[in-house]
Amino acid sequence: MSEAFHRLDLARAVSDVRRFNYICKIVQILVEEKIQNLSATARKALLTILNAIVLRSAVEDVHVTTARELVQQFSEALEGHVCGSPSIISAHKIAAGNLLDMVSDRQPRTEADAEENCVTFLDLPREILSMILRKISDHRSLLEVAAAHDTLQAIVDRENSLWQSLCQFHFQPYQIEQKKTPEKTWRQTFFDLKRHFGIREVYADLIHICCHCKCLFWKQLGHPCVREETAPSVRVTPRQFVDMLIYL
Ligand SMILES: [Zn+2]
Structure with a gap:
C-alpha cells in the first residue's frame, strides 16, 4: 500500500484541487473502516497523506472541517486493536495528536477579519451569490456554506431552485419523477432521492x-x-x- 501511495504520489496530489476529493474519500474509507487491516508501515504512509491534508487546510484556509474529521477518526481508530509494536503505535498517536492540535487551533477567517474598505464575497449581489452556490455539487458543502453566514443560510433555505439543480445533477429524470410530489420541497426531495438511490460520486480527476x-x-x-x-x-x-x- 505504501508503494502504491508513493507511486501515485498521493501526498503531493493533495495540493491538486482536481484530486483532493478523491484522495479524501480514500482516506475516509481507510480511517473509518480499515485501520485494523493496515500494517504499521501502511499506517505511516496514511499519516503522511493526513499531514499533507492538514497542511493544505492550514495554509490555504480550506477544508478545515474535512481535515479535522479525518485526523479525529484516525486518532480514535488507533485506540482499538492495531498492528505494530507499542512504541510505533504510540508514535502514531503522538503524530495524530499533533495534527489534531494544528487543525483544531485553526479558526477560519471570517468577514469580521476583512479590512474595512475591501469588498468581500458577501458584498456581491444576491443573484451572483446564488449562481455561485449553484456550482456546488454536493449537499454537504452547501450546508456548510449555509452555516458560514446568515445571508448564505437564507439563500440555501429559501431558494428551492438550488436544491432542484442539485437533484437534476445527481439523479435521472425517472428517479426524480418517483419522489417529487407537489407538496414536497426540492430540498426534501433531494434527501429522499439520496436515501433511496445514493448520490453520484463526481471527481475532477481519478x-x-x-x-x-x-x-x-x-x-x-x-x-x-x-x-x-x-x-x-x-x-x-x-x-x-x-x-x-x-x-x-
Ligand atoms: Zn497500460
Whole structure:
C-alpha cells in the first residue's frame, strides 16, 4: 500500500484541487473502516497523506472541517486493536495528536477579519451569490456554506431552485419523477432521492486502471503503456482502490 501511495504520489496530489476529493474519500474509507487491516508501515504512509491534508487546510484556509474529521477518526481508530509494536503505535498517536492540535487551533477567517474598505464575497449581489452556490455539487458543502453566514443560510433555505439543480445533477429524470410530489420541497426531495438511490460520486480527476498492463494511473496524467497504441482503461472508485490495496 505504501508503494502504491508513493507511486501515485498521493501526498503531493493533495495540493491538486482536481484530486483532493478523491484522495479524501480514500482516506475516509481507510480511517473509518480499515485501520485494523493496515500494517504499521501502511499506517505511516496514511499519516503522511493526513499531514499533507492538514497542511493544505492550514495554509490555504480550506477544508478545515474535512481535515479535522479525518485526523479525529484516525486518532480514535488507533485506540482499538492495531498492528505494530507499542512504541510505533504510540508514535502514531503522538503524530495524530499533533495534527489534531494544528487543525483544531485553526479558526477560519471570517468577514469580521476583512479590512474595512475591501469588498468581500458577501458584498456581491444576491443573484451572483446564488449562481455561485449553484456550482456546488454536493449537499454537504452547501450546508456548510449555509452555516458560514446568515445571508448564505437564507439563500440555501429559501431558494428551492438550488436544491432542484442539485437533484437534476445527481439523479435521472425517472428517479426524480418517483419522489417529487407537489407538496414536497426540492430540498426534501433531494434527501429522499439520496436515501433511496445514493448520490453520484463526481471527481475532477481519478485513478484509472489500464486494461492491458493493469497499471494504476491518474486519468489526467495518463501512463506510458507497454502496448504501443493507447490501451483502454476503466475508472477505479475510491472504494475499489481501497479494496485493491487491502487485498494486495
Ligand atoms: Zn497500460
